[in-house]
Amino acid sequence: MVSSDPILRLEGVVKKFGAFTALHGVDLEIREGEFFTIVGPSGSGKSTMIRLLVGMDEVTDGAIWLRDQRIEAMPANLRPTCMVFQSLALFPHMSVGQNIEFPLKLRKVASSARKERALELLDLLRLPRDYYDKRISQCSGGEKQRVALARALAFDPEILFFDEPLSALDYRLRKTLEKELKNLHQRTGKTFVYITHSLEEAMVMSDRIAIMKAGHFEQIAVADEIYGRPVSRFVAEFMGEVNLFEVTSRDGTTLESPCLTVKSGTTNESLPAGGNGLLMVRPEFIRFCGEDESPDYRIKGRLLEEYALGSRIQYEVETETGQILTVEKLRQDRASSGDIGSEVMLGFDAARTHLIKDT
Amino acid sequence: MPASRSTRIVLFVYGLLVIGLLYLPLVSVGFASVSRARYLSFPIKKYSSKWYAEALASGTVRDLLWTSLSVAVIVTILSVIIAFFGALAFARYEWRYRTTFQKLILLPIFFPQTVLGLALLMWFNSLGVIPSWKTAVVAHLVWIAPIATLIVAIRAYSFDPALEEAARDMGASTPTILKEITLPLLMPGLISAGLFAFLLSWGNFPLSLFATGADSTLPEWLYAKMVSGYSPLVPTLGIMSVVASLFLILAAFAIAWLVQTIRDSKAAQ
Amino acid sequence: MQQLNQKLGYLSALPMLAVFAIALFAPLVVVVLFSIMPSKVFSLANMPDFSAYSVFFSQGYYKSLIWSLGMALASTVILLVISWPLAYGMAKVFRKFTLVLTIAVVMSLFVSENIRLFGWVLTLMKGGLIEGHIRAWTGVGFDSPLYGVPIIIFGLVYVYLPFMLFPLAQGISMVPDDARQAAADLGATRWQIFRQIDVPLAAPGIVVGCLLSFVLAAGAVAESKILGGQAVITITDDIETAFTFGQDWPLGSSLSVILIVIIGTLALFGISRVDLDQIMGRKR
Numbered sequence: 001m002v003s004s005d006p007i008l009r010l011e012g013v014v015k016k017f018g019a020f021t022a023l024h025g026v027d028l029e030i031r032e033g034e035f036f037t038i039v040g041p042s043g044s045g046k047s048t049m050i051r052l053l054v055g056m057d058e059v060t061d062g063a064i065w066l067r068d069q070r071i072e073a074m075p076a077n078l079r080p081t082c083m084v085f086q087s088l089a090l091f092p093h094m095s096v097g098q099n100i101e102f103p104l105k106l107r108k109v110a111s112s113a114r115k116e117r118a119l120e121l122l123d124l125l126r127l128p129r130d131y132y133d134k135r136i137s138q139c140s141g142g143e144k145q146r147v148a149l150a151r152a153l154a155f156d157p158e159i160l161f162f163d164e165p166l167s168a169l170d171y172r173l174r175k176t177l178e179k180e181l182k183n184l185h186q187r188t189g190k191t192f193v194y195i196t197h198s199l200e201e202a203m204v205m206s207d208r209i210a211i212m213k214a215g216h217f218e219q220i221a222v223a224d225e226i227y228g229r230p231v232s233r234f235v236a237e238f239m240g241e242v243n244l245f246e247v248t249s250r251d252g253t254t255l256e257s258p259c260l261t262v263k264s265g266t267t268n269e270s271l272p273a274g275g276n277g278l279l280m281v282r283p284e285f286i287r288f289c290g291e292d293e294s295p296d297y298r299i300k301g302r303l304l305e306e307y308a309l310g311s312r313i314q315y316e317v318e319t320e321t322g323q324i325l326t327v328e329k330l331r332q333d334r335a336s337s338g339d340i341g342s343e344v345m346l347g348f349d350a351a352r353t354h355l356i357k358d359t
Numbered sequence: 360m361p362a363s364r365s366t367r368i369v370l371f372v373y374g375l376l377v378i379g380l381l382y383l384p385l386v387s388v389g390f391a392s393v394s395r396a397r398y399l400s401f402p403i404k405k406y407s408s409k410w411y412a413e414a415l416a417s418g419t420v421r422d423l424l425w426t427s428l429s430v431a432v433i434v435t436i437l438s439v440i441i442a443f444f445g446a447l448a449f450a451r452y453e454w455r456y457r458t459t460f461q462k463l464i465l466l467p468i469f470f471p472q473t474v475l476g477l478a479l480l481m482w483f484n485s486l487g488v489i490p491s492w493k494t495a496v497v498a499h500l501v502w503i504a505p506i507a508t509l510i511v512a513i514r515a516y517s518f519d520p521a522l523e524e525a526a527r528d529m530g531a532s533t534p535t536i537l538k539e540i541t542l543p544l545l546m547p548g549l550i551s552a553g554l555f556a557f558l559l560s561w562g563n564f565p566l567s568l569f570a571t572g573a574d575s576t577l578p579e580w581l582y583a584k585m586v587s588g589y590s591p592l593v594p595t596l597g598i599m600s601v602v603a604s605l606f607l608i609l610a611a612f613a614i615a616w617l618v619q620t621i622r623d624s625k626a627a628q
Numbered sequence: 629m630q631q632l633n634q635k636l637g638y639l640s641a642l643p644m645l646a647v648f649a650i651a652l653f654a655p656l657v658v659v660v661l662f663s664i665m666p667s668k669v670f671s672l673a674n675m676p677d678f679s680a681y682s683v684f685f686s687q688g689y690y691k692s693l694i695w696s697l698g699m700a701l702a703s704t705v706i707l708l709v710i711s712w713p714l715a716y717g718m719a720k721v722f723r724k725f726t727l728v729l730t731i732a733v734v735m736s737l738f739v740s741e742n743i744r745l746f747g748w749v750l751t752l753m754k755g756g757l758i759e760g761h762i763r764a765w766t767g768v769g770f771d772s773p774l775y776g777v778p779i780i781i782f783g784l785v786y787v788y789l790p791f792m793l794f795p796l797a798q799g800i801s802m803v804p805d806d807a808r809q810a811a812a813d814l815g816a817t818r819w820q821i822f823r824q825i826d827v828p829l830a831a832p833g834i835v836v837g838c839l840l841s842f843v844l845a846a847g848a849v850a851e852s853k854i855l856g857g858q859a860v861i862t863i864t865d866d867i868e869t870a871f872t873f874g875q876d877w878p879l880g881s882s883l884s885v886i887l888i889v890i891i892g893t894l895a896l897f898g899i900s901r902v903d904l905d906q907i908m909g910r911k912r
Contacts, residue, residue, distance in 0.1 A: 054528055058631070075632070077527045089525035092518075093543045102539075103529040155529050370717035374729050377714060380786070381736045384747020387757040391750050399750065401760025441647060444640035450908070454637020461904045462896075464644070467652055469840070469895040471847020473864050474884045477871050478655035481881070485658055485672065501651035504644060509908075516908050533636065558738035565849075569871075578740040585746050586853055594750070597743040604738045 006065075007032040007191050008053070008159060013062035013072075015048050022048040024215045025062065030159075030193060035185045037194040037202040039238070040212030046195050049212070050163050053193065054083045066158065082157035086164045088148040090136045096122075096147050097132035103155035121150040124187070142173050149181075153188065162194040166201065178204045199239045203227070211235050228282075229354050236280050236356060241314070241326045243286065244356075245279040247271070255279060255355070258321040259299055262350070271357060278356040283314065283328040285352035288344055295347030301325065303344050317346060385601060391594035399591070410595040419580075420596065426492050427576040430567070431560040434499045438507040438556035439549055445504070446511035446545070451520065464505045472502065472565035480569040490572030498570035499560045506559065507552035514548025554611050558604050656888070663881035670877060680882035689866055689883060696863040697890070699777070700845035703784035707792040707841050708834070710785070715796035715833075720805070726797075733790050741787055745854040748783065749774065775857035783851035791840040798907060799833015800826065832902045839898035843891050863887055 006029040015023040022045045030036045040046040051057040053064065055076035064072040071079055082103070090099055100118040101109075109117075115132075122129055125146040131139070139147060145165060152160055162181075166174045182205045185192050196202055202209045203223045210220040211234075219231045230236040236244060247255040247262070249271035255262040262279065271277050289295055301317040304324070308331075315327040325346065391399050395407035414420050448454070449461055467475070479498050483490050522544070526536045564578035571579065577600055584590045664676035667683075684690060718726045736744070751757040754772045763769040773779050803826055811821045827834070849864040858865070863883060870880035 056524055056528070075527075076524070077530045077532060079528075081528075083525070083528050085521045085525055087519050087521045089519060089521040091522060091526075091540060102526070106530045106535065151529075367721055370713060370721055371725060374714055374717060374722070374725060377789070378729065378732045381733065381789070383757075384744050384751055385739065386747075387750035388743060388747040390757065400755035401757050402764050441643045444642070445644040448637050448641035448644070450905075452637035452640065453633045454641075455634060456641075457637060458904075460641050460644075462899045463648065465899055466895070467648075469843045469891060469899075470652075471844075471864055471887060471891065473849050473868060474659075474847060474887060475652075475655070477867065477880060477884065478659045479651065480871070481662060481877060482655035482658045484670075497647075497651050500647055504647055508644065513908055516905075533632075562738050562740040562743075564740055564742055578742060581740065581746070582742045582850070585742060585749075593746065597740075597746065600743065601739050605735075608735065608738075 005032050006030060007067060008193070009065040011063045011065070013052065013064065014060045015045075015052060015057070016060045022215055023052075026216060028210065028217065028220070030191065033189055033191055034207040035182070035192045035194065035205055036208050036210070037196060037206040038210045038212055039196055039199050039202045041197060041238075043214075044212040045215040046197075046212050047163065050083070050161055050193070050195050053159075054081055054161050055079045080158045081161060082152045082155040082159075083161040083163060084148050084152050084165045086167060088144055088165065090144060090148055090151070092136050094136070095132070096127075096134045096136065096139065099136065099147055100150045100154050102151060117154060118150070121153055124153070125150050125184075141169055142177060145169070145177055149184070157190070159191045159193055162192065164196050167196070167198075174201070181205055199226075203239075211238060230280065230356060232356060233278055236278070241283045241328070243281045243283060243325050245281075245323075247277050247279050247355075249273055249275045249277070259319040259323055260297060262297065262353075271355070275357065280354045280356060281348050281352060283326040284312075286325065286327045286346050286348045287329075288327070289347035290345075293347060296350040297348055299325070299346045301344055301346055303340055303342055306340060317344060385598075388594045388597050388601075392598045394591075399594075410591055411599075414592055414595045414599065417592075420592070423575060423577045423580050423596075426571070426574050427561055427578075430492050430495050430499060430576060431557050433496050434503055434560040435553050435557040437496070437500055438504045439553045441500075441504045442507035442511045442552050442556075443542075443545065443549060445508035446515045446548070447541070449508055450512040450515035451523075464508055467502050467505050470502075472563075473568070475502070476566045476569035479566075483570075490570055492571055492574040492576070495567050495571040495574070495576070498566040499563060502563075502566060503556050503559050507556045510552040510555055511545055511548040514545050518544050550611070550615070554608070557607065561600070561604060659881045659884050659888075661881075662877050663885045665878040665881075667878055668876045680876075680878040681886075683879060684882060684886060689863070692861045692863045692866045693886065693890075695860045696846050696848075696887075699781050699784060699860075699862070700842050700848075703781050703788065703845045704792075704838050704842040706781070706785050707789060708796075708838060711789065711792045711796050711837070715793055715800050718793075718797040719801035719803075730794075733793060737790055742850050742854060744787070745783055745850055748786070748855060752779070774855060776859050777856070780852050780856040780860065783855040784845045784848060787848070787851065788841045788844050791844060792837040795833045795837035795840065796830070797833070799830035799837070802833065802907075803829040832907050835898050835902055836907070839895060843895055846891060847887065 008028075008030040010026055010028040012025045012027060013023055014021070014025050026049070038046050038049060048057065052059055052072070055071070055074060055078075059072045062072070063070055066080070091102065094102070097115065097118050100121055101114040104114045104117060118132060119129055122131060127143060127146050127150070131143070131147075136144065136147070148165065166177055169177065178201055181192075181194075185205070194202070194205065199209070199211075203226075206223060208220060208222055209226050211218045211226065213234050219226060219235050221229075226235060227239055230238075233244065236242045245257040245260055247257045247260075249255050250273065252270070252273035253263065255271060255277065257279070260279070287293075287295070289298060299319055301319045304316040304318050306316075307314045309328075311331055312328050313331055315329070317325045317327060319325060327346065387401075390401070390403055392410060393406045393408060394403045395405040395409065396403075445464070448457065449464060476498060479494070479501075480490060483494050488494060523536050523540055526540050527533075531539065562578060564576070564582050567576045567579050568582070575583075577596060581593055581597060581600075584593050658672075661672050663680055664678050665672065665674050666677045666679055714729070718729055722729070749756070752772055752774050753759070754769070755763075756772070759769055759772065807829065808821055808825055811825050816824065847864050849862055849868060852858060852860060852862045852865060864887070867880050867883045867887070870876050870883060874880070
């Protein structure tokens with residue numbers, strides 16, 4: 001359903017608040033029908049970004065294109081896009097039905113047609129039809145989410161924006177709604193642009209993810225790429241635990257770090273002579289090796305700590321050179337480790353490593 | 360650190376005592392209003408409602424009430440309109456001089472009312488305007504509209520600005536947002552502001568004293584009679600004025616309760 | 629959006645500002661202009677001579693001002709002491725009773741101040757509610773406490789109680805419970821909690837409450853006239869007399885200007901120190 005034509009295009013978008021620059025000349029293309037997520041820590045500029053995209057703030061410089069129309073100067077109420085707010089912004093003085101019909105009422109749609117559409121949307125979001133007359137204050141957290149979605153869909157926007165709408169919910173409800181959102185995206189075929197600080201949330205739902213840091217995009221890619229082939233330490237560390245070896249290439253053929261030497265070319269990429277980089281191994285790709293196993297690389301260490309994370313167990317291992325490595329195992333594979341304080345041998349394969357250049 | 364039981368009781372008794380002292384003078388006025396004697400002295404020997412009958416029959420009293428009522432009603436309407444917009448400028452819109460405006464709003468509240476009344480008198484005189492109950496409306500407004508604004512502002516602070524942004528995002532223009540979102544959400548604040556405005560205008564005398572010219576409001580007349588030439592009608596009219604205020608407050612509460620009940624029963628269906 | 633907010637801000641402030649312009653600032657300018665006119669003129673078309681200000685000292689008007697400010701100060705201090713426990717109760721101890729107290733105190737505000745003061749006269753006068761009944765029961769009467777400085781201060785305390793009580797209660801409610809609990813947990817005594825936690829955190833409420841009571845009491849007149857029987861003359865009383873019996877507008881104006889400058893300086897100093905957004909509970 002995702003076409004390759006961009007529906008939304010940003011060119012050199014700059015946003016300044018007084019002396020502070022929130023966005024430093026950002027370029028971006030979002031494709032028609034895709035689920036695009038912008039992820040970043042607080043203060044990275046993602047909220048500023050979405051306010052510019054929906055028209056609640058003005059750009060300082062640059063252009064925003066919706067298909068072939070320039071929209072950066074168009075006020076929010078004239079743009080054919082709509083946002084689901086972090087606080088949901090449901091009108092407390094209106095019923096569920098009145099909330100959903102609000103955008104239609106603004107367009108002077110006849111009341112019978114409005115009601116019909118509102119009921120359809122209640123069906124689409126799996127809310128009972130008799131919720132039509134309910135008051136907002138009588139709805140639960142999850143129901144409010146669905147009403148807010150229904151209202152945004154009633155607007156029938158070209159692009160539907162989401163400003164961290166799930167951040168206030170408890171873990172289980174959030175997980176359910178993430179899946180529902182993904183499902184809704186597939187059923188409606190609309191372009192979704194989603195903002196969150198949780199990369200985990202982004203991974204579940206998105207076609208593509210943009211990682212934001214200090215007012216620019218660090219990396220824009222599909223989820224697997226972000227997880228497995230991050231372009232920087234920031235992106236690598238953004239998603240959970242990671243092991244990074246600071247490596248130097250002395251002659252262009254080997255990568256050296258205090259506890260590890262890797263032949264260049266056995267990793268996916270190589271460094272020029274004198275270049276620095278980070279060699280990344282995710283914790284689940286490191287294993288405890290017995291004598292009989294022969295991984296590509298071996299590191300000797302001492303087991304420091306063991307943490308139970310539910311389905312997984314996490315270990316901290318200190319190498320002989322003092323670097324702390326993180327190893328994760330599924331609970332059923334627990335037996336392979338030794339006692340706390342004992343000597344262990346760690347191993348991983350070249351195919352599971354990734355080289356980040358120019359740290 | 361929850362207060363101990365004894366602290367709780369002591370404070371509660373203290374609170375009751377303060378309420379008692381606040382209303383004690385009105386008890387005296389109440390007794391005085393039903394005393395038959397022309398010159399009051401306690402304990403009251405004979406009770407009578409003749410002063411009430413006299414007050415109700417008096418043309419002067421009717422004029423006083425009419426003037427007070429006209430001023431209060433007009434002040435209420437204007438104050439609520441000014442306060443609606445004023446509260447948005449005070450609490451809602453991010454504009455350059457917002458904090459200055461907030462401080463400006465407090466100024467008339469700090470101002471000695473008698474001095475303000477006299478200043479207005481000189482100003483009207485310089486303009487060649489003859490003071491009447493209409494100029495009193497202006498005088499009341501400069502003191503009451505800021506108070507009404509503060510009351511509405513408290514309400515404006517408590518609602519999420521995202522509601523207005525959401526409406527705008529869905530295509531609503533500024534007037535539509537004001538009518539469909541802002542006005543209904545501020546309504547409880549506007550109603551209490553209106554109630555305050557009416558009651559404060561109804562009871563005010565320092566501003567009326569100099570701004571009404573030949574017309575006289577009820578508190579003004581009472582003051583004149585208290586300071587010189589006592590009339591047995593003073594306690595009677597005082598009580599009537601208090602009862603009128605009380606009636607209005609009860610009516611407001613009753614209406615609020617009724618609206619709530621109707622809404623709840625509708626929602627329950 | 630910022631631009632729209634700017635525009636809407638200016639527009640919606642406009643009605644209020646218009647009222648201020650015609651009913652606050654213009655009269656103030658007139659007062660200032662009249663205050664520099666020669667004695668007993670009724671028009672601004674005269675040569676200014678500032679003579680009205682010299683009268684302030686030569687004819688002893690400064691005494692009235694000192695009385696007014698002194699009594700205002702006394703009533704403010706008394707109000708702070710007697711309101712604190714009640715405000716504390718309203719903010720931290722009572723539940724439903726807070727609402728009852730609030731309604732009771734607010735409703736008393738709606739009764740014209742002079743009716744309530746007159747009620748005190750009826751209560752406290754010889755042959756009034758208290759003395760009359762005591763004499764009837766015991767046969768022993770006593771002199772009325774009316775017509776003196778203490779009763780004027782009592783009147784000020786009585787009338788301006790709400791203006792101290794509500795800001796104080798608001799201020800105290802801003803003191804987080806866990807801060808007090810943490811202090812107690814760390815071994816602070818009640819007095820230390822009061823000094824180190826309550827007072828600093830409730831400071832905005834204390835400032836607003838003291839400022840309001842002091843300023844309103846300094847400009848008060850009815851208390852001294854009705855309860856005090858003019859035992860002392862307040863500055864506002866002098867201003868009123870200059871305008872009415874004295875028919876000397878420049879004198880009244882100059883006294884007004886002096887009072888306004890004192891009150892205005894205090895008010896601006898106090899107001900500039902508090903964050904209204906915070907006190908009134910702004911979100912975001």
